[in-house]
Structure formats: structure tokens, C-alpha cells
Amino acid sequence: MSALSVTVSHTVSQAVSGGVADAVSGAPWAVLAQGSVPAPEVDYGAIGAMLVVFAGACLGVLVEAFFPRHVRWSSQVVLSLLTIGAAGVTFGWYVGRSTDPVTTLSGTIAIDRPTLFLWGTLLALALGAVLLIADRSVEPGGSFVGHTAVARGGVREGVGDGAAPGGMRTEIFPLTLFALGGMMVFCAANDLLTMFVALEVLSLPLYLMCGLARRRRLLSQEAAVKYFLLGAFASAFFLYGLALLYGYASSVKLSAIAEATAGNDRSDTLLYVGLGLLVVGLLFKGSVGPFHTWTPDVYQGAPTPVTAFMAACTKVAAFGGIVRVLNVAFKASSWEWRGVLWAVAIVSMVVGAVLGLTQTDIKRMIAYSSVAHAGFLLVGSIALTEQGRSGTLFYLLAYGFTTLAAFGVISLVRAGDGEATHLSQWAGLAKRSPLTALVFTFLLLALAGIPLTSGFVGKFVVFTAAVEDGMAPLVVVAVLASAVAAFFYLRVVVLMYFSEPASDGPTVTVPGVFTTVAITLGVLVTLLLGVYPAVALDWAGPGLAFAP
Amino acid sequence: MLQPYVPLVLMFALAAAFAVFSVAVAPFVGPRRDNRAKLDAYECGIEPSPQPVVGSGRMPVAYYLTAMLFILFDIEMVFLYPFAVSADALGLFGLVEIALFIITVGFAYAYVWRRGGLDWN
Numbered sequence: 001m002s003a004l005s006v007t008v009s010h011t012v013s014q015a016v017s018g019g020v021a022d023a024v025s026g027a028p029w030a031v032l033a034q035g036s037v038p039a040p041e042v043d044y045g046a047i048g049a050m051l052v053v054f055a056g057a058c059l060g061v062l063v064e065a066f067f068p069r070h071v072r073w074s075s076q077v078v079l080s081l082l083t084i085g086a087a088g089v090t091f092g093w094y095v096g097r098s099t100d101p102v103t104t105l106s107g108t109i110a111i112d113r114p115t116l117f118l119w120g121t122l123l124a125l126a127l128g129a130v131l132l133i134a135d136r137s138v139e140p141g142g143s144f145v146g147h148t149a150v151a152r153g154g155v156r157e158g159v160g161d162g163a164a165p166g167g168m169r170t171e172i173f174p175l176t177l178f179a180l181g182g183m184m185v186f187c188a189a190n191d192l193l194t195m196f197v198a199l200e201v202l203s204l205p206l207y208l209m210c211g212l213a214r215r216r217r218l219l220s221q222e223a224a225v226k227y228f229l230l231g232a233f234a235s236a237f238f239l240y241g242l243a244l245l246y247g248y249a250s251s252v253k254l255s256a257i258a259e260a261t262a263g264n265d266r267s268d269t270l271l272y273v274g275l276g277l278l279v280v281g282l283l284f285k286g287s288v289g290p291f292h293t294w295t296p297d298v299y300q301g302a303p304t305p306v307t308a309f310m311a312a313c314t315k316v317a318a319f320g321g322i323v324r325v326l327n328v329a330f331k332a333s334s335w336e337w338r339g340v341l342w343a344v345a346i347v348s349m350v351v352g353a354v355l356g357l358t359q360t361d362i363k364r365m366i367a368y369s370s371v372a373h374a375g376f377l378l379v380g381s382i383a384l385t386e387q388g389r390s391g392t393l394f395y396l397l398a399y400g401f402t403t404l405a406a407f408g409v410i411s412l413v414r415a416g417d418g419e420a421t422h423l424s425q426w427a428g429l430a431k432r433s434p435l436t437a438l439v440f441t442f443l444l445l446a447l448a449g450i451p452l453t454s455g456f457v458g459k460f461v462v463f464t465a466a467v468e469d470g471m472a473p474l475v476v477v478a479v480l481a482s483a484v485a486a487f488f489y490l491r492v493v494v495l496m497y498f499s500e501p502a503s504d505g506p507t508v509t510v511p512g513v514f515t516t517v518a519i520t521l522g523v524l525v526t527l528l529l530g531v532y533p534a535v536a537l538d539w540a541g542p543g544l545a546f547a548p
Numbered sequence: 549m550l551q552p553y554v555p556l557v558l559m560f561a562l563a564a565a566f567a568v569f570s571v572a573v574a575p576f577v578g579p580r581r582d583n584r585a586k587l588d589a590y591e592c593g594i595e596p597s598p599q600p601v602v603g604s605g606r607m608p609v610a611y612y613l614t615a616m617l618f619i620l621f622d623i624e625m626v627f628l629y630p631f632a633v634s635a636d637a638l639g640l641f642g643l644v645e646i647a648l649f650i651i652t653v654g655f656a657y658a659y660v661w662r663r664g665g666l667d668w669n
Contacts, residue, residue: 037634039641061655065662 043104045097046111048090049119050188053181056083060174073142076173077134083177084127091119101547103190107253110190110324110547117393117540118187118320122313124525125400126180128518129309132408133172137512139418142168143303143411144212169212175205176309183317187324190547192242192252192278195321199238199285202317203231206310213303215418223301230284230294238281244274254329261332268336275330275337282325286318287367288374289348296359299367304419307363308407311370312400315377323381323392328546331384341382342474348375349481356488362410362421365488366403369447372485373399379471379478380462387465390540395462397536398446398454398529405522406443412436412509420506426492428501433508437496439523444493446526448486454529461537613665624653 044051056079063075094116101112136142145168182202189195211224246252248270249260260266280291287295299307330337352372359365377399380392413420413429413436420426430437446453459482463475511519529536631638631646638645660666 036639037637037642039639058652058655061659065655065659 040106041104043102043111045094046102046104047109047188048094049087049123050181050184052087052090053083053177053184056080056086057174057177057181059083060177064171064174072170073134073136073168076170077130080130080134080173080177081127084123084130084180088123088127091116091123095120101545103547107255108191108194109185109188111188112547113544114320114324114389114393114546115188117544118316118396119184120539121316121393121397121400122180122183122187124521125312125316125404126176126309128401128404128408128521129305129313130173130176131514131518131521132305132308132404132411133176135305135411135512135514135518136168138411138414138509138515139214141214143214143305144168144172145214145217168214172209172212172306175209179203179205179209179309180313183313186317187320189321189324190254190328192245192254192257195325196235196238196242199235199281199321202314203235203285206306206314207231209306209309210298210302212306213301216301219301220303221301223298226301227294227298234281234284234291237277237284241274241277241279241281244270245278248274254325257329258332261330271333272336275333276340278325279322279337279341282318282322283344283378286315286322286374286377287371288378289344289351289371292348292351292371292374295371296364296367299370300361300363300421304363304407304411308404311366311407312404315370315374315403316396316400319374319377319381319392319396322378323389324546326381327384327389334382334384338382341378342471345375345378345382345474346477348372348378349478350375353481353484353488356485359488360423362423362426362492363407365423365492366406366410366447369485369489370403372481373447375481376459376462376478379466379474383462383465383469383471385465385469386544387461387468390537390544391458391461391465393540393544394529394533394536395458397540398458398526401522401525401529402443402446402453402455405519405526406440406447408511408515408519408522409436409440409443411515412511413506414509415504415506423492423495425502425506427495427499428505429496429508431501432505436508439519441493441496442523443526444489446530448489449482450486452527452530454526454533457530457533457537461533610668613660617660617665620653620656624650 060076060079060083063072063079067075094111099113099116101110103110133143179202182198182200182205185198186195186202189198207224207228210227211221213220242252245257248266249257251257251260261271283289284291284294299311302310326334349372352368352370352375356365356368356372359368373395377392377395380388380395382388383391410421411419413426415425429440442453446455449455449459459478463478466472466475466478627649628646631642635642
């Protein structure tokens with residue numbers, strides 16, 4: 001797949017540079033056929049981490065093809081963890097050597113400080129997500145379906161033939177790695193076509209992964225279909241926007257679009273319509289504002305480890321892309337679009353906070369919380385200053401770990417037919433399992449943004465940046481929205497501590513090593529970033545420039 | 549600036565006019581010979597509805613797998629053609645890239661083959 005995306009971008013960039021000019025005169029490949037095309041320079045050190053992830057994913061496919069069924073799970077777990085570990089080592093080696101911004105692969109990939117920060121975040125989050133996915137102790141046999149799809153009306157929902165203990169579909173591991181690789185390219189993409197290919201590489205595996213839940217098969221398949229249809233729609237928006245922006249700037253490179261917007265001799269209509277469509281595609285992936293409608297259904301229906309992966313990593317990738325596009329390509333035209341994104345951010349925060357209040361399912365509640373958080377992140381993203389960038393990146397890191405651990409805890413609280421996600425089942429949980437309640441309370445406080453958690457620091461840096469960039473009214477709305485959102489987080493805390501437990505309440509599974517490590521990782525990072533945020537803020541801090 | 553696109557607009561207008569003309573005129577001048585096949589949703593392939601009673605409403609998915617495989621290798625060909633045309637110009641780097649591309653598609657092929665995607669029975 002790495003070769004695929006690389007080849008695609010090469011072929012396309014050649015078509016763009018060499019072909020299009022000639023296509024008008026009727027000889028598409030004339031230039032290519034005449035002279036020799038210089039091979040693009042590839043900085044293998046810089047993109048090493050990305051290549052390792054894609055190579056691991058390809059090996060995962062081969063493991064699926066050639067290994068007998070009974071060793072697949074163990075091989076895939078070892079392979080996935082090794083891949084992420086090796087990518088981490090490659091990444092660390094490169095960062096230790098240099099963090100100067102470079103562009104490689106004919107300028108389609110930019111490896112700069114924001115990219116490196118996002119890559120580190122993605123790799124760490126993916127490690128936690130793979131651990132959650134690999135766990136087989138919480139749900140016997142793993143959270144994923146063992147067999148093929150369930151026909152409509154064939155099997156009762158909630159039971160499903162996959163609910164019988166047995167093996168799980170281990171394709172989930174290579175799919176996770178492919179999605180992770182796509183996210184890494186997405187953050188680093190320096191032109192819109194590479195970004196689109198990366199968007200598809202990260203989305204297609206996610207659509208599949210959503211439909212693989214062992215329990216509640218129909219809900220899971222419904223989530224997958226909804227996500228796929230709406231996602232395809234959003235991709236089409238992105239692509240249409242891309243085409244119009246190419247018409248506007250005669251290039252898909254972010255830097256060329258930036259140059260074009262700096263002048264004023266072109267059609268603004270193409271720019272505005274193109275930018276609008278492009279941003280709709282991006283905001284959809286980030287589950288922002290009025291483009292969030294898929295979020296609750298998909299978060300609820302997808303297997304909880306996949307939800308954790310989606311909520312944490314997709315958010316990081318999507319906002320990584322949004323920050324880069326807005327900062328690099330559309331900085332000069334910010335005066336025109338900023339008002340619109342103000343409105344989108346307000347809608348997102350208000351919708352997330354208000355609809356979150358009415359939810360009775362804990363996964364849906366966290367989904368609406370993620371919509372509200374997407375609004376806060378957008379506030380940081382449209383502050384086109386260094387503080388805005390570093391604040392947004394820090395917020396992504398903090399939110400990713402908190403939400404990963406939160407979904408890890410949600411997967412532990414179970415009733416007879418799977419996870420007990422209805423809020424009433426969580427009543428009095430503290431009496432039954434004080435530790436789980438304590439951990440979940442801490443995570444909810446972090447999501448609400450209470451001091452001494454990473455959530456507080458994240459909101460603080462983002463809102464400070466927004467105020468300094470002259471967006472005080474927006475910050476007032478954001479603070480009000482966080483206050484409303486805090487109510488529904490605290491309602492769960494009150495429910496867990498001050499309600500009588502239901503007689504037939506859920507049991508809290510003692511997690512195996514994998515889930516324990518993942519939750520501990522999330523909680524520790526949430527605490528560390530809350531108490532001593534300088535570690536990450538320094539990293540996301542001064543000199544956070546994008547590659548030219 | 550938009551001058552070169554005028555033929556394109558004319559083409560669209562022509563296409564739209566043809567479609568409108570065909571739909572509007574056909575009921576008046578065409579012969580009417582009704583038969584069952586004209587009421588089908590599609591005129592080839594498997595009837596999508598009503599669902600077959602046997603096998604809890606399932607349909608054979610061999611078509612689907614074959615179609616997916618066709619798309620996979622079709623797209624591979626789509627990329628091989630431009631490469632073949634300009635193979636000389638692209639040089640060794642292009643050759644390595646296209647080899648890597650074929651190998652990665654080969655992974656998918658190996659998966660389908662080993663998992664019985666090519667078995668028809």
C-alpha cells in the first residue's frame with residue numbers, strides 16, 4: 001500500500017506537471033515520452049516511520065493468507081506491536097538527528113515539527129488502541145466477529161452467531177495498521193491529492209472495522225454502512241473542492257495555493273466554493289459541528305476498541321490536516337473564511353454540549369462529547385498563530401489519550417449480553433468496583449477540563465491562543481459550552497457514586513494485561529500532562545513552523 | 549479565459565437536448581410491446597427482490613468477489629499503461645516503483661487466493 005500511494009502520487013504529480021499542459025494541445029504524454037523524467041528525491045530517513053507501518057500492514061495481509069488459523073491471532077498481535085515499536089524507533093532515531101522541516105517525494109510529503117508531533121501522538125495512541133483491540137480477556141475470544149456477516153432476520157440482534165466463543169477475525173490488525181499509515185500520510189501531506197489518497201487509505205479500513213463487532217451485529221453493520229455512505233459523500237465533497245482549487249491555483253500544492261491566494265488576479269468564486277467543499281470533507285472526518293451526524297451512531301455501533309481508535313487517532317489525523325491546510329494554504333485569505341468557521345465551531349460546541357445532555361447511552365454521550373471537543377479544537381485551529389497551532393496539537397495529544405482510556409473503561413463494564421452501555425446500568429458502580437469508578441471519574445473530569453488533568457491545560461492553551469488572536473467572543477461561547485458539557489460528565493460521576501446499584505447491575509470485568517496497559521497508559525498521560533504539561537508543550541512549542 | 553470551454557458547454561447542451569427529446573418523443577412515436585422482462589429492476593444478473601426463501605434470504609456472493617477482484621486488477625492495469633508508455637523516460641526508479649506496486653497488489657491476490665476467494669463451489 002505504501003508503494004500504491006507513492007505510485008499514485010508520482011503518477012498524478014507527473015500528470016499534473018507534465019501532462020495537463022499538453023493535454024490541452026492534444027498530446028498528453030508527449031513530454032514524458034521525449035526526455036527522461038528525473039526520479040524524485042526520497043528522504044527515506046524522514047518517511048521511515050510511515051514506510052515501516054505500511055510494510056507491517058502488508059506483512060499482516062500475508063500472515064492472514066499463509067498462517068494457519070490457530071496461530072494467526074498471536075502472530076498478528078506480535079507483528080502489529082513490533083511494527084508500531086519499530087516505527088517508533090525509526091521515528092525516534094530521525095527526531096534525534098534533526099527536526100528541521102523537509103519536504104520529500106517531489107514535495108508531496110512535508111516532514112516538519114507539526115508532522116513529527118502528530119506522528120509521535122499517532123504512534124503512541126495506536127499502540128494503546130492495538131492493545132485494546134488485541135484483548136481477549138474482557139470479551140472471551142475478543143471483541144470482533146468470528147465468522148461472516150449475519151443475514152437480516154436470520155439471527156436475533158444482541159446475540160448473533162458471532163457471540164459464540166471462538167476465534168476472531170484477525171484481519172482487524174492489518175486494517176488498523178493501514179488506517180494508521182493513512183493517518184500518518186494525511187498529517188504530512190503537502191498537497192491536496194496526496195491528502196485525498198491518504199484520506200481514503202485511512203477511511204476504507206475504518207469503515208470495515210466498524211462492522212466487525214462480535215455482539216450487536218446489526219447495530220455494528222448499520223454503523224459501518226452509515227459511516228461508509230456518509231464518508232463517501234464527504235470524500236466526494238473533498239474531491240470536488242480539490243478540483244475547484246486546482247482550477248483556481250493551477251496546482252494542488254498547498255504552497256502554490258497559498259501563493260495564488262496572496263495575489264488578487266483570480267476568480268474568488270472558485271476559491272471560496274473550493275475551500276468550502278474541501279473544508280466540509282475535512283470537518284466531516286473530524287466530526288465537527290453540523291457534519292457530525294454519523295458520530296453518535298458509529299461510535300455506538302462500532303466495537304469499543306475500534307471506537308477508541310477512531311475517536312483518538314482519526315481526530316488527531318483530521319485536525320492535523322485541518323491545521324496544515326488552513327495555516328499553509330489559506331492563511332492569506334483567512335479574513336474571508338474565518339467568520340464561517342466561527343459559526344461552525346459554535347454550532348459544534350453547542351450541539352455537542354446540548355445533545356450530550358439528553359443521551360442515555362454512555363458511548364453516544366462520549367460521541368457527543370467528542371463533537372463538542374471538535375468544536376474546541378476548531379477554535380484553536382482557526383487561530384492562525386504559533387500559539388494556536390501548538391495549542392491545538394497539545395489538545396489533540398491530551399484528548400486522544402483521555403478518550404482512549406475512557407473507551408477502555410467502558411469496555412470493562414458488562415452485563416449478560418455484552419457491554420452495559422445504558423447509563424442506568426452504571427448506577428452505583430463505585431460500590432461494586434471502586435477502582436473502575438475512580439479511574440472513569442478521573443477521565444470524565446479530564447474531558448470536562450477540570451484542573452490537574454490534561455483536559456484543563458489543553459482548553460487553557462487553546463482558549464488563550466484564541467483570545468490573543470482576537471476571538472474573545474468565540475472563547476466566551478466555548479467556555480459556556482464546556483460548562484454545559486461538564487454537567488453531563490458530572491452526572492455520570494454522581495450516578496456512579498451516589499445512586500443505589502441496580503439489583504441486576506452489570507459486572508466489571510477484571511481486564512487482562514493488554515487492556516490494563518492501555519488504560520494505564522491513557523490515565524498516566526492524562527495525569528502527567530495535567531500536572532506537568534511542559535513536557536509536551538515544549539515539544540509543541542516555539543518554532544512550530546510548517547515546511548514551505 | 550473561459551473561451552476554450554464553449555464547445556464543452558455546447559456538448560452538454562446537445563446531450564441534454566438529446567435526452568429530453570428521446571424521453572419526450574418516444575411515448576408518441578415508439579411501438580408498445582409490453583413483456584415481463586421490462587418490469588425487472590435490471591435486465592441481467594440475479595433478481596434482487598423478492599428475496600429467495602432458501603438460505604435465510606442469502607444470495608451467492610461469487611459475483612461480488614469476482615467484481616471486486618476485477619476492479620483490483622483493472623486498476624492495476626490502469627496504472628501499468630501510462631507506465632509502459634513512458635517506461636524509458638521514467639528509468640530505473642519508475643521500474644522499481646511499478647514493481648513495488650505490483651507486489652503490493654500481489655499481497656491482496658495472495659490473500660484472496662489462500663482464503664478461497666477464487667473457489668467457485
